[in-house]
Amino acid sequence: MTMRTLAVLVISAIAVTLGAQERTTLIRNATILTVTNGTIENGSVLIRGSKIAAVGKDLTTPAGANVIDATGMFVLPGIIDSHSHTAVEGGVNEVSLPNTGMVRIADAMTAHDISAYRQLSGGTTMALILHGSANAIGGESQIAKWKWGRPVSEWLVPDAPRTIKFALGENPKSANFRPPPGQPRQYPSTRMGVEEVVRKSFVDARDYLAAWDEYEAKRKRGEAVIPPRRDLLMETMAGILRGEVDVHAHGYRADELLMLLNLADEMGFTIRELQHVLEGYKIAPEIAKHGAGAGTFIDWWGYKAEAYDAIPYNVALMVRGNVLTSVNSDSDELARHLNHDAAKAMKYGGLTEDEALRLITINPAKQLRLDHRLGSIEAGKDADLAIWNGHPLSTYSRVEKTFIEGEIYFDRARDLERREQMRREKEELLKKEADAQKLEKKEKTDA
């Protein structure tokens, strides 16, 4: 090998190494709301690759780092929304059966829902995307980050736990919607029926597992035996019983929530999180005793009979009752300003600023069992965070930049620039199309 070739090889190797070096970003001189380790004034966050490398007051700027001067600004962990229906196509409900635990939101996720981008603009980075509430037992849900611009497969959080949606009350008993013309009303139509559906599903799941055990035993003994059907629905239910699938259950009235907690106790598993749980304040001790979390919106009430006793003090009462509580949206619109709702927990019931911020960061992270990686600004966690131009709990604040895993997915300055670009591109494309159409028409008539 000649010296020249060697030199070229070495230089290329260095170039490759440099290129392969992770992107480094330093956010400097901001008020860092770490959530788990207090507030750092004039602090900095160092991001290497997809992780937070360091958080502190006087961090040195590594060579080659992209420095963002965030003087006067605030840094908050990316907001986690524990109740979302964004980015799903082809229907968020499989309405047809009382138990549709065989369907999966993951099959229907799309990267083209502009609501995901708009949520980034409000500092929300990740969500639990749930099946709708048309059925007592709905489908498997999906935890995803709003990685706008990436293929949807990259949005799914890879090591997230499996989750499933239950629903109690008016929606699964079709209280407020009529069947299509010609179709009869569908079971269940009372809260009694809802309980029956849930109970029966678990009883059937136990029978399913027993049938498979019998089959395996017979087969081992060399007997001729026909294998049972593999049933996707039963396997999901079995997964719940074995603690492999977390149940996030939509419910409103205290009695139906208690029903589910008791049923879960009877079946030997713990409900991971009660959703909406607008009457949770009436039974906070029972929820805490069972060990379920609660994810709720704070000031919606009166839209259904079962929401008539909803009060914005619900969150504070549950927090004081030692229930792991999060504030979520169930709305593309609200998901853009969950910071408002966290602030409302201070107004209604006197939570502290710290407790309020937890409601939209570390608490939902814990409910999704991803708090080892998400929900606070700590070294080693995913670099999911947002830079705000004021304190996030102030209504006058807005987000300037949002990061997911160290990459900027929302940048207000860039957004403003891109508008003109988009407008021009649209104009050019439409003109190109109109010209082509004119040409086509001309050729047709000439022919």
Add this chain to the structure above:
Amino acid sequence: MRNLLKTALVCLVALPLSAQSTIPNSPGVAPAIAIRNATIVPVTSATIANGTIVFANGVITAVGRDVAIPADAKVIDGTGLSVYPGMMDAGSTVGLVEIDSVPGTVDTAELGEFNPNAAAAVAVNPHSEVVPVTRVNGVTHVATVPGGGIVSGQSAIIELAGWTPEEMLLKAPAAMHIRFPRLRSRPLVGAPEEEAEKERQKNYTKAVDDLRELFRNAKAYAKAASARTADARVRRFDRDLVLEAMVPVVEKRVPVVMHAEFERDIRAALAFADEFELKVILAGAQDVSRVIDEVKRRGIPVILGPILSLPQREDDPYDLLFTNAKVLHDHGIRFAIQTSDAHNARNLPYHAASAAAFGLPKDEALKAVTLYPAQIFGVDDRVGSLEVGKRANLFIADGDPLEIRTSVRQVFIGGEEISMDSRHTLLYEKFLRRPAARPVD
């Protein structure tokens, strides 16, 4: 007899769902009250530090730094606190709905396309739970507005205190509300199916033509009615309540609120208003920045909102609804803010704050929920700011009411000290006091 009793009992049991609030609507007395040493924010003039405001018999009698306090006045120490004019929601359904999913409690929209004679004022429930929930956050009076159809009906300005609708009324009719026909409720994705498209076009044209015909007939009716009033010899004609309701509109005594969001629909609505020379207020108007010159030229005020709501097109800027207020302010166009809600009309100030987060000056945001809606609806002689002679609709807060963390301490409507209880505070207190759970075997 027994059956009758049973029926009566069943009715009584069913009653709670019609929401009879147990909270007093108002104390019924408007004594002399002075709030001393507070930060007074009159809105029409500079903020007064360490100021005092005095009101009696429902009317503000003094505002300033060194103000004489009547001997018989109840004095409230406002140290560390602020006093603001009561906020006004420029478009809501307060009092017209209790539970959205229970039709018996919903009176927001009559059937049919043309209901000019539907008047919100006659359907307001003064004892709705929504009333106390809304007022305890400082929203003291609202425009409550019918919906549905093309001509939805007449709105009313009501104070959120009073034992009957008449006691609540500030002004009725406030305006006639028209939801201008839209060809499209959302942008097309592909090429539309020809037959369906022809049908849509036909229906749109028919709707606009029907609206035009209503106005023409109303003009004719107005002419005949005024002729007969002037001269009793003019031939009698049978009354038409629908057209009668339109007479003040075509005679420009009652303004029309045109609800339109998209540019095409706003333009069509404005052209229509020109055609019939109507006094117009624009509402919704997410595309208002695209028609700003047309709006400015005609001197039309705009009711924006709900601001905490999504732009309707995929390509609309994410902050479109937040920045519209600033655009209007920069062009000197008067605007106010509506929530279009009942249950969360209380969040009105946070809609305003969101506009301020995106460039609207903070004091303008406050005016958009106090003075400007009053001016737009012509009740600013009585409400909208802390000025001598205006009604004592005001509240004491421990900070900026547009910030969520601020707590409203005391609300006054018509000078009466309003109960700060609501269904929500009462349920809160009830469950704060829940005894320790009994052990269950």
Add this chain to the structure above:
Amino acid sequence: MILRRLVALLLLSAAPLVMADVPGVWAITGATVHPVSGAPIAGGTVVMRGGLIESVGANVAIPADATVIDATGAHVYPGLIDAHTSLGFKAPKEKDAAEPTPADLAIRGVSIASDDADSRLADGVTTVVTAPSRGIFNGQPVVLNLGDGPVESRVVKSPAAQQISFNPRPSWTFPDSMMGVFAHIRQTFLDAAQHAAAREVYERTPAGLRRPDERADLDALGPAIRREVPVVFVVDSAEMVRRAVALAAELKVRPIIAGAREAYAIAPELKNVPVLVAVNWPKAPTDAADRAEQPLRIIRNRVLAPTTPAELAKAKATFALVSGSGKGAEFLPGIRKAIANGLSAEDALRATTLAPARIFGVERQLGSIERGKIANLVITDRPLFERDAKVTRVFVDGSEVRLPAEPKKSDANEATPIDGSWAVSVAAPQGSVALQITLKAEDGTLSGTYSGDRGSGAIRGGSIDGNAFEFTISVNAQEGAEATDWLFRGTLDGDAMRGTVSTNLGTFDFSGSRAR
């Protein structure tokens, strides 16, 4: 001897009733022959006998018993294969007609109306792959020659595949969501595997075992599960294509993707998956204002969709061009658009002949002009994908098929009659007002100018639909007054027009005649 002749006559009369082409030996000479399997042959000859290609080349001996077709100046192609259609299947009249099942063979239910067949043949298509487009499991498509004769004699391959579409069922019937459709497909394949295992065990030792139900639909999935036949997934968007490919991998079946108009975005990912690209490219709304309202994403996609075949060619993927199931495209115009967007004419030809033949495993019989293959041929007056090319003669299975008469030119887009100058008179109460108005219509939008003693300028808000039109001008209703808008609404009637004018003073009639 007489007996033999009689027998021969009888045999001849028992042959399928076709045009007088007995004895079925043809030689097409003098044309540019495009074999597809090799380079084009100038002045070449193709000999057909007994429904098959006997020889093809530059200097081929013409058999004595051949009828010679002098095709000097013309072009000869293999009959095109439209490899994804629902030709011959219509939406059933009854609302709740049963959906197709995996057991349904398309060959049983197909019934192609002669008009439909004619229009395909006029496009040079001699072979289609068809199956119903309804339901989730569409059944088993058939590779079918077009033309005369009973279906059985025209089948090239049945079943050619299984076909799956992702059509949700009506609300409240499982599955009524897209994710439900996926679950249903998964469960069906699981059930098919279980059913096969159950039958196998039961057939070996029935004693003591419960008899499995009869399930023809599940049995029919066997060949797909064993990868003996491919599975066509009918999907359009890039995300759906990805979902289908992932599902196929999960089910361990051999996928073919059909539709895929957004595949331009993911072409490199489709190297190992055959794609049948539907050329019914997305259409734009007719109204310019509607187009301007659409999201940029939709507009971009519409402009880029026709580049899909070119992108697939660049990525060296295996693909065919098809008209698509359901309404389907105008085949040749759709192909021409793909060529206008970067696909070479050569690749376009391959994508409508040899590539679809390979994808469906009939390349030993169809897809090129080679000795031994089926004699499906098309003669055109100029290269097939040129704008004015006309298919002059078509042969299917070596018999000529009569082409339909020249279709009537559609009169949808002729020069609009409203264009030009008009003298208009408005019957205003204070006297008639005369205006000169020039108009020009384009795509439903009306533009132009007006002038008169009450004002002049450009018209606004003009639109025309058929004979009905409207536009707005700004004039002084009375001398010296401010300008106000006059909204004209009228109908066109040859060289005259009439209608109403709405003004702020009321509505008046107007009439107009064409200015000469």
